[in-house]
Amino acid sequence: MKRFVLVLLLVLCLCVIWCYGEDDMDVTPMEQAEKEALYSAIQGFVGNWWNGSDLYPDPCGWTPIEGVSCDIYGGLWYVTALSIGPIHDNSLGCAKNVEFRPQLFELKHLKSLSFFNCFTSSHQHPISILENGWEKLSGTLESLEFRSNPGLIGQVPTSYGGLMKLQSLVLIANGLTGELPRNIANLNNLKRLVISGNWFTGHIPDMFGQITELLILDLSRNLLSGSLPLTLGNLTSLLKLDLSNNQLEGELPKEIGYLKNLTLLDLRGNNFSGGLTKSLEEMYSLEEMVLANNPIGGDIVSFEWRKLQNLIILDLSSTDLVGEIPESIAELKRLRFLGLSDNKLTGNLTPKLATMPCVNAIYLNGNNLTGVLKFTELFYGKLGRRFGAWNNPNLCYPFVLMSTSHIPYGVKPLPGRCHAA
Numbered sequence: 249m250k251r252f253v254l255v256l257l258l259v260l261c262l263c264v265i266w267c268y269g270e271d272d273m274d275v276t277p278m279e280q281a282e283k284e285a286l287y288s289a290i291q292g293f294v295g296n297w298w299n300g301s302d303l304y305p306d307p308c309g310w311t312p313i314e315g316v317s318c319d320i321y322g323g324l325w326y327v328t329a330l331s332i333g334p335i336h337d338n339s340l341g342c343a344k345n346v347e348f349r350p351q352l353f354e355l356k357h358l359k360s361l362s363f364f365n366c367f368t369s370s371h372q373h374p375i376s377i378l379e380n381g382w383e384k385l386s387g388t389l390e391s392l393e394f395r396s397n398p399g400l401i402g403q404v405p406t407s408y409g410g411l412m413k414l415q416s417l418v419l420i421a422n423g424l425t426g427e428l429p430r431n432i433a434n435l436n437n438l439k440r441l442v443i444s445g446n447w448f449t450g451h452i453p454d455m456f457g458q459i460t461e462l463l464i465l466d467l468s469r470n471l472l473s474g475s476l477p478l479t480l481g482n483l484t485s486l487l488k489l490d491l492s493n494n495q496l497e498g499e500l501p502k503e504i505g506y507l508k509n510l511t512l513l514d515l516r517g518n519n520f521s522g523g524l525t526k527s528l529e530e531m532y533s534l535e536e537m538v539l540a541n542n543p544i545g546g547d548i549v550s551f552e553w554r555k556l557q558n559l560i561i562l563d564l565s566s567t568d569l570v571g572e573i574p575e576s577i578a579e580l581k582r583l584r585f586l587g588l589s590d591n592k593l594t595g596n597l598t599p600k601l602a603t604m605p606c607v608n609a610i611y612l613n614g615n616n617l618t619g620v621l622k623f624t625e626l627f628y629g630k631l632g633r634r635f636g637a638w639n640n641p642n643l644c645y646p647f648v649l650m651s652t653s654h655i656p657y658g659v660k661p662l663p664g665r666c667h668a669a
Contacts, residue, residue: 278306278318278325285354286316286327292349293332293366294340315340319357326357333364342366344373353381360391367399367422374423376402386410393418404429414438421445428467433458442466444490449473452491457482466490468514473497481506492538493517500544502527509533516540516563523547529555540565540587547571548593554579563587565611573612575600583607589636590614597643602627611636613658618642620662628654 286307287300304310308318308325315331334341346367367375377394382405390413394400400422408417409431415438424446432441433455441462448470456465457479465486472494480489481503489510497519504513505527513531516538523546528537534556540563548564549571556562559580565587572595573588583604589611596619601610613636621643628635637643638658647661655661 278308282324282326282355283307285351286330288351289330289349289355290332290340292347292352293342293363295343298340313340317360321357327355328357329360330355330358331360331362331364333362333366342368344369346373346375348375348378350378350381353384355385356388358385358388361385361389362391362393362418363395363397363400364393365396367397369399374399374401376400377405379405379407382407383410386412389414391416391418393420394422395420397422399423401425406431408432409434411435412437416440418442419444419446423447425449427451428453428456428472430455432456435459436461438462440464443470445469447471451475452477452480452496454479456480459483460485462486464488468492468494470494475499476501476504478503480504483507484509486510488512490514491518495519497521499523500525500528504528505530507531511535511558514538515542518542520544524551526551532556532558534559535582536561538563539567541567543568545569548588548591549574553577556580557582559583560606561585564591566590569593571595573597573601573617577601578603581605584609586610588612588615593617595619597621597637599623607631609634612640613637614639616640616642619644621645621656621659623656625654628656633657 283306291298300307303313306325307313307316316327317329318325319328332340332342377400389411392414395418402424403426404424406429408429412435414435417438418440420442426448427450428443428448430453433453438459439461442464444466450472451474452467452472454477457477460482462483463485465483468490473496475498476496478501484506486507487509489507490512492514493516495518499522500520502525504525508531510531511533513534520542521544523544529552532555535558537559538561545568548569553574553576557580560582562583563585569591571593573593575598578598578600581604584606586607593615594617597617599622602623608631610631617640621637635656637656644660644662645656
């Protein structure tokens with residue numbers, strides 16, 4: 249009986265909540281102009297078949313659209329976030345013939361706008377970003393993203409430089425071309441600038457050094473050229489800098505060492521030269537230093553590796569480094585990955601490399617290392633194929649290891665062609 253009474257009370261409570269909720273919806277409707285602007289903007293991307301008729305009483309009511317978020321201003325609902333594309337199961341999928349409609353810019357309180365996998369055909373249905381209208385969002389828009397839209401072509405609108413509230417601009421894996429828009433440097437509130445996987449050309453603008461609030465700068469996987477602007481040293485708040493897989497060249501400037509808070513430095517796949525600048529030693533916060541596939545050159549011994557005690561990943565593969573591998577690298581107690589393959593390194597390998605407590609991958613293949621490897625069976629068993637020492641013709645391991653399964657892959661046993669040391 250008590251259970252029945254509790255259930256009955258629960259049902260009554262739910263009914264009361266439902267009734268009050270309905271009253272709330274009556275007193276908090278969506279402004280009609282806002283609703284019409286939203287529906288027209290959505291139809292431009294998903295097709296005119298969609299009219300919101302299955303939403304009650306509107307996109308901010310009891311049956312909201314996945315990808316639309318709202319808030320109340322002056323007693324009325326307004327759209328604050330709009331996400332177009334198949335991000336979630338119930339998101340708005342884009343039609344083949346999509347269009348930017350000017351009604352998109354009539355959303356008075358829009359803070360976040362994103363497009364994912366919406367403009368998919370660069371041949372049959374290419375589309376460019378509207379140049380005009382963005383100024384209407386200059387007082388509200390904080391986040392703007394275009395991800396995985398190969399059919400999105402053309403240049404970034406110059407009007408983006410007027411989005412003064414913008415904190416995050418993300419343009420990943422689209423078909424955008426031209427030079428990086430210089431007036432993005434006007435966006436003083438920008439914390440994240442990711443322009444990756446497009447077809448941008450030209451130099452990195454000096455003015456980017458003015459965006460001093462930046463935490464993340466990612467310009468990877470483009471066709472950028474020229475040397476690094478010295479003004480990058482002004483971005484002292486920066487946590488991540490990724491300029492990988494471009495056509496950048498010249499020496500690494502000493503100003504890069506001013507980025508004391510940087511945890512990720514990824515410059516792989518460029519044409520940097522001139523050796524490792526000593527200012528890199530001052531980047532104490534670095535956890536990942538990836539400089540692979542650059543003709544950097546220089547002597548690895550002259551660098552004081554022990555200063556970078558926070559390093560977890562160090563990848564200097566294919567960088568034309570010379571000299572012997574210094575014992576100071578073994579002092580990097582947090583290091584998990586060491587990549588020194590395909591260089592011009594010489595000399596014997598210090599067994600102290602095996603004392604790094606966290607290391608689980610060391611690649612030294614493709615060098616001119618010599619002598620006998622003096623690591624333990626336990627070390628070879630732990631790393632397996634992740635210890636790469638092949639293609640060092642004068643390197644070998646002790647004959648006694650031949651009776652075990654833990655032998656370094658691709659290395660000859662003593663007394664092979666190597667010179668015992």
